[in-house]
Amino acid sequence: MPFHNIFSNKKTKKKRPVDSAKILVDNHEKNSLIPSILSKLGIEYTFSNLPTGDYIVNDIVIERKTIPDLKSSIINKRILFQFKNMKQYLKRLLIIEGTSNFDLYNGIIHENALRGFILSTTLEYKIPIIFTENEEDSAKYLAVLARKTRKASLSLRAKQxxxxxxxxxxxxxxxxxxxxxxxxxxxxxxxxxxxxxxxxxxxxxxxxxxxxxxxxxxx
The missing domain is CATH 1.10.150.20 (5' to 3' exonuclease, C-terminal subdomain)
Structure with a gap:
């Protein structure tokens, strides 16, 4: 049996508690750095085969697109199919990732066509858009969202x-x-x-x- 010196002045390091806020992550996101970053931020997550979206936080579905992926999905119209599936959730978000590495308005799609898509997404499909610099920035948004929605839910339940x-x-x-x-x-x-x-x-x-x-x- 190991001996523990109760008179020692050394303080044992406490492990950082994992936040009780949880995120559901689609299996396709396993190759992304976001899950590991979420873990470092103290956020629990579970991989699953989601019916729609890349992440689900409470009752919010989030689709994440890198800028190259966004342009590709606009051309093949896959993103419109994804938006349709996201309608089963009342709260939806689109993350457009990579503003620090890619030029949104330079490439295979005319810049005004991209502006039109962004306007249609927010006004017609009622999906707010978050622009992030990279995977770390996206993960931090998800972590804040998870904690924010959990606190709001607990506060509502306590007051009513x-x-x-x-x-x-x-x-x-x-x-x-x-x-x-x-x-x-x-x-x-x-x-x-x-x-x-x-x-x-x-x-x-x-x-x-x-x-x-x-x-x-x-x-």
Whole structure:
């Protein structure tokens, strides 16, 4: 048994506590530096096969595009398909990354076409845009967002008194990829949290689609 000197004046270094804010990360982001940076910032994350977006923070879906990837996805119109899928979330963000390394208005797309795309994204698709310098900058935005949304959620719950149904909904919203609309749908169908937890994944899939696979992993 190792001997511990209780009279020593040396202070043991405490490990930096991991922030309870969590982020869901799509498997395609494993090659990115962002997950490791999030870890250094004290943010927990979980890799998953997300139905849409690259990151999910609470009830917010985030699509990340480097400037070259953005231009490519505009040309092949893939980004419009991604925007359509993101509509299942009420809160959405687009991160355009790489302003320190790439010229946004120089390349295969005319600069006015890019300006038109940015305006359409914010005004028509209702998706706010964040411009970041690099992966570290993107990760810091995600970390701040995770902590900010968690504090807002905790503050709201502390100030208000909720009905039993609202409390059940808040419990479900604590699971990754489960937003207010999905939580209400689950409760309307299964009636109680106990029934939801005991439900077969096939039944969950019929109701909430691919989200069922992610949800079942945490039960």
């Amino acid at each position: 008194q909720f009905t039993d149904e609202e409390q059940k909904q808040f419990i479900l919203e604590g699971f990754p990829n489960i937003g207010p609309q999905t939580a209400k749908k689950l409760l309307a169908h299964f009636k109680s949290i106990k029934n939801i937890i005991n439900a077969d994944e096939k039944d969950l899939r019929k109701l909430i689609g691919r989200k069922a696979e992610i949800f079942s992993r945490f039960l």
